[in-house]
Amino acid sequence: MKHRYQINGISCSGCVARVKKTLEAHPDIEKTEIFLHPKGATIISMKEELSREDLQRQLNKLDGYTITEII
Template sequence: MKQNFQINGISCGGCVARVKKTLEEHPNIEKAEISLTPKGTTKITMNESLSVAELQKQLDRLNGYTITAI
């Protein structure tokens, strides 16, 4: 299952790498594809549906990133 999100706070390739790694550490996330154009556009492939709150909890391991559904 693929879902689209917007992650605010992403400004460079380093941000993309950190956020991608952190999201993919979640057992229900198979793959996170994050774009810099437009900044923070994200497609997440999941084994089972996760809420935005659950995804934000995963991102809270890092500082300065917020996720919203689009």
């Protein structure tokens, strides 16, 4: 299942790589696509549905990023 999010704090391709690696380290995340245009737009494919809070906990392994769901 795919969900759309906005990740605040993304500013460059290095940010994209770090955030993608961190999110995909979660066993229930299959694939993460993060875009710079529009900045921080994200599509996450999951094996099991994770809440925004679960995703934020995973992102908290890095400093400075917050995630919100786009409905």
